[in-house]
Amino acid sequence: MHVTWVNHASFVVSAANVSIMSDPWLEGTAFDDGWGLLSATKFGYEEFRDITHIFITHEHPDHFSPKSLRGIAPEHRARITVLYHKTRDRRVLQYCASLGFKTQELPEEEWFALAPGFEVFCGRTGLIDSWLAYRADGKVILNLNDCIYTTKAKLLPIRERLGKPDALFTQFSYADWAGNPEDEERHKQHAQRKLAQMKMQCEVFEPRVVVPCASFVWFCHKENYFMNAHANRIGDVHRFCTEDVKCASVVLYPGDQWEVVTEHDSESAIRKYNEDYASLPSRPLVSSPEIPIEKLKDAYRNYIRKARAKNTPKLLELIPASVVFLSDLGKKVRISMKHGIEVLAEGDATPADISLGSESLHYCYLFDWGGATLGVNGRYTVPPQGRPRRFFWNFQVQSYNASGVRFDMKMVSIIAARKILSKFGVPVLETLDV
Structure with missing residues (x-):
């Protein structure tokens, strides 16, 4: 099982005549000009000629990037199948179909064959997030990306279904508002919570290798640049995984190639990322116009x-x-x-x-x-x-x-019931299915 690192949360897994890319965001900003890519993408649009599938985890623009999808040549789109979890409106798959992609809605928590010798297993959490396990060449990758699970009890059912993955891909820094500019201690605590989540995931899944992902961004607007100061940096995360979590860690830089669970020169990737971090103060910031x-x-x-x-x-x-x-x-x-x-x-x-x-x-x-x-x-x-x-x-x-x-009495009843159950410590489902 071979991995090509694209950028941020995007990578290609290749085996058994399948090359599946996750979450292609190759260029530009995301979240209303609030996020930019930390590092430049090396994967070119012409390289989509070798891609057979694209898996989109959820409808956030750093994972589902219409601009990047439109940048793929029509002749390549016609050969690529976009995979997405089941939704009521199917709008992500409908959009991709309108661009000329083939589409496939994945069954929930069932192994699904993409080709002989290559299977995927999709699960959901929250309103929109999903994760994917890949199984090929006798190995399993679990890509949790942005999925947030707050307790081991919520992760254990996944572990029971999948066993120990060979590689765990997971987010390593905060991805939302962390406090006002002066709330530096709060920023640090927010960043530490992400590390604690990583540690909990590793304790539950016991992967042979953890691959930090989905946080290779910077806050690029004048109004949120301050949030870069205490975001977790990949060198510190690598040390945390190896020294505190006692789990081997692999850091991949755009363009890096890796055979799953083999040795990899993470220090080279970390040096390149450190150069990118060091360049942030000199990068131009986005500003927005006044709206009357x-x-x-x-x-x-x-x-x-x-x-x-x-x-x-x-x-x-x-x-x-x-x-x-x-x-x-x-x-x-x-x-x-x-x-x-x-x-x-x-x-x-x-x-x-x-x-x-x-x-x-x-x-x-x-x-x-x-x-x-x-x-x-x-x-x-x-x-x-x-x-x-x-x-x-x-x-x-x-x-x-x-x-x-729909926001109706049924929905209001579910929200109220969840609050009551949570108050008394009763577990509730991670997905919202009403």
């Missing part, structure tokens, strides 16, 4: 029209309003599902729940994934007395709808 209030109101009207069509309107009106400080406009506004956007009077003492740029609020209204994107790119701060959850609840419905879930 009237344009924000127009975006809200379109947003609420779609939300009412997909959900129970009266329930939407029960979602609490939130006060937002638009940092670039110097204005405080109240947003709600019932009344839209109201500009508060200058000097109004109502504390803001969140502070962000007007372009970020505009993005939240424009796209189903807007609120989730802001949570990931971290382009905001929380003022004193701020309650950011009130803000994000105004966009949580979009995330449900994007997963094919």
Whole structure:
């Protein structure tokens, strides 16, 4: 089983006449210009001539990149089969089919043959995340990528189904807002939690090798650049795995080749990544334009029209309003599902729940994934007395709808039941199936 490292969360596994690439994000920014690739991609679009399958773990732009998919030549798309987990709306596979790819919806937690001697096993967690195990040449790779499991009990069923994988691929640093710029201790704790998750995964799965992945990015916007300071760096992660976790670690740089469980010169890859980290202060940062209030109101009207069509309107009106400080406009506004956007009077003492740029609020209204994107790119701060959850609840419905879930009484009942069960320590399913 041979691995070619592409970038970030993307790599190619080759065996038995199959070459399957995961999550091709080859260029550009992601999450509303909040993330950039730490290192340049060496894999060229012409090399897709040798790819037989593409597996997309979930619908985040650092994993599902329409720009990268469109960059593949039509003649190569026609030969490649895109694999994705089962969803209600099938929109990822439908989009890929519209580009000329063949598509295959993977069964959940069953071995599925891609060719004689090469099988995959797909599982899900949360609203959108999925993971994949590969089995070929007598070896097993488990690619957990971004999947978050908070307890060993939630990982054990996977271990029982798959056994000990030869290689575990997993995320190694934070991938969401870690606190305000001054909250450095919180940033460090957030980064340490990712290492603790890695250690827990290794203790449960007991892989022969762990391969850190899905965190080879930098926060590239003026509003979130501060989050680079305490993100886990790959050299420290490599030492943590080998010295603290007592598990062999392999670090791969774009273009690196690796035969699974063989020796690899990780130090060479780490040196190259360190050069890329060192270049961050000199890289240009992204800035965003101001969006006028009237344009924000127009975006809200379109947003609420779609939300009412997909959900129970009266329930939407029960979602609490939130006060937002638009940092670039110097204005405080109240947003709600019932009344839209109201500009508060200058000097109004109502504390803001969140502070962000007007372009970020505009993005939240424009796209189903807007609120989730802001949570990931971290382009905001929380003022004193701020309650950011009130803000994000105004966009949580979009995330449900994007997963094919309607916000209705059934959904509200499930949310309430989960909160009650969690409060009393009763395990709940990782996937949301309503």
